[in-house]
Amino acid sequence: MNDRKHFSRYARQIRFAGVGEAGQEKLRAAHVLIVGIGALGTVASERLARAGVGHLRLVDRDYVDESNLQRQALFTEDDAREERPKALAAASHLARINGETALEPLAVDLQGLNAEALLCGMDLALDCTDNFETRFILNEACVKTETPWIYGGAAGGAGASMNIVPGGPCLRCLIPLLPAPGSYPSCASEGALNMATALIGAYQASEALKMIVGAPSLSRRYFSMDLWNNRFAYMEAAPDPACPVCARGEYELLGKPPRFSCAALCGEDAMQLVPGGDVTLDLAALAEGLKGAGAVRVSPFLMSFEGPGAAFKLFPDGRAIIKGAADEKAARAVYAQYVGM
Ligand SMILES: [Zn+2]
Numbered sequence: 001m002n003d004r005k006h007f008s009r010y011a012r013q014i015r016f017a018g019v020g021e022a023g024q025e026k027l028r029a030a031h032v033l034i035v036g037i038g039a040l041g042t043v044a045s046e047r048l049a050r051a052g053v054g055h056l057r058l059v060d061r062d063y064v065d066e067s068n069l070q071r072q073a074l075f076t077e078d079d080a081r082e083e084r085p086k087a088l089a090a091a092s093h094l095a096r097i098n099g100e101t102a103l104e105p106l107a108v109d110l111q112g113l114n115a116e117a118l119l120c121g122m123d124l125a126l127d128c129t130d131n132f133e134t135r136f137i138l139n140e141a142c143v144k145t146e147t148p149w150i151y152g153g154a155a156g157g158a159g160a161s162m163n164i165v166p167g168g169p170c171l172r173c174l175i176p177l178l179p180a181p182g183s184y185p186s187c188a189s190e191g192a193l194n195m196a197t198a199l200i201g202a203y204q205a206s207e208a209l210k211m212i213v214g215a216p217s218l219s220r221r222y223f224s225m226d227l228w229n230n231r232f233a234y235m236e237a238a239p240d241p242a243c244p245v246c247a248r249g250e251y252e253l254l255g256k257p258p259r260f261s262c263a264a265l266c267g268e269d270a271m272q273l274v275p276g277g278d279v280t281l282d283l284a285a286l287a288e289g290l291k292g293a294g295a296v297r298v299s300p301f302l303m304s305f306e307g308p309g310a311a312f313k314l315f316p317d318g319r320a321i322i323k324g325a326a327d328e329k330a331a332r333a334v335y336a337q338y339v340g341m
Pocket of ligand 1: 169170171172173174239240243244245246247
């Protein structure tokens, strides 16, 4: 596309003083990784494609399910019927929104073994995932490669976001230990309003745009909001001088296989996920949180859950049998969504 046509397409954005022609050129040259193409990632990727970001790498391990359509922009009933991988489905819609954006959909699970490779060539990354295991890995990979990234999370009517940039606090400064499975709010336990997820996705895209054009107004604080209860807040955050990741450079998750091991169960249409290390789950508390999401039964030995798009049995040691999961990615996606990783 010639420059004249390029600039007329983005005329309103170029007119905006914070972007201008120079900013638009920077957007065209930018390479952005989006990890998780769900409620946040579909919104953020659409904003960035429409804004004229030149290259988007879209990473997601999951497939489109009917229960995603309420909040995951871009996806259609056809995508759910065909169970299309989210990264590929999103790329096919984005390609029709902006043919100038190079799209690189990858239906993979970001793990310790591939995180640095997935960041290769990227200027920044957006965390649009639903679990802290992936965020901790992304944090290590980004700190190690000095790549800025934007944390995002939303559940219920609330959400939060923060820019993690070299020299500032990293995620481990704020959250020293990986939260236990099931210990934090998730879309499965709290539900999700699509307005809350859209707001956080748009906030992340807006901070990404500021990073790319080099805006001095880039936020250095932790943003949280609760749309339902009318709360918007900013919190100061400082680097922890004892942080193992950004202060001491200890990358304990990079280069390692997943913390969870996974295997197909012979003769059954199911996958078994086994967490590494010592895990003790409070099944009664988890069952209480999942009551609104499907049918839950709990005994002293196991919890069984059946809901839209997921059925599993969960044991007190964290082991889970995921029914109908086609492969490891699908099994891990169910576990992350309903139990937490
Ligand atoms: Zn840190």
